[in-house]
Amino acid sequence: MSNTTxxxxxxxxxxxxxxxxxxxxxxxLDAxxxxxxxxxxxxxxxxxGRHGTSQDTSTASMSGGGDGSSPQRQSQDDSVTDHVPD
Incomplete structure (x- = not known):
């Protein structure tokens, strides 16, 4: 006899x-x-029916660049992704 839990x-x-x-x-499949x-x-x-139409959008915050006399490269601080469902 097996004692299986x-x-x-x-x-x-x-x-x-x-x-x-x-x-x-x-x-x-339509070629x-x-x-x-x-x-x-x-x-x-x-x-x-309709399906599969959700979209993702992304926005990034940039900083840097300087004041014009000695410009620096801008760098990405962060990124926010928004999901828009069907």
């Missing part, structure tokens, strides 16, 4: 929820745009 986190798990079948039957095309059983394109 079951990990405690397993009691927190539940069965996966049922989901609807995918509206597409197959996928193809020109390098995008995936989702096709139904009749070979017609299925629109999968």
């Amino acid at each position: 079951i990990p405690w986190a397993l009691r927190l798990m539940s069965r996966p929820r049922p989901c609807a079948p995918a509206p597409y039957v197959r996928t193809e 020109e745009t390098q995008r995936v095309l989702y096709l139904d059983a009749a070979g017609l394109r299925v629109e999968m």
Whole structure:
């Protein structure tokens, strides 16, 4: 008889929820745009909605440069990244 301890986190798990079948039957790669095309059983394109449009922007603070009589090179002090979700 084995005395195997079951990990405690397993009691927190539940069965996966049922989901609807995918509206597409197959996928193809569009050679020109390098995008995936989702096709139904009749070979017609299925629109999968908008996604993947988030953007990251970054701004940097610069210092230095001097007063004009003896200019120095500017250097980057810090950088702040903003994430703009879909």
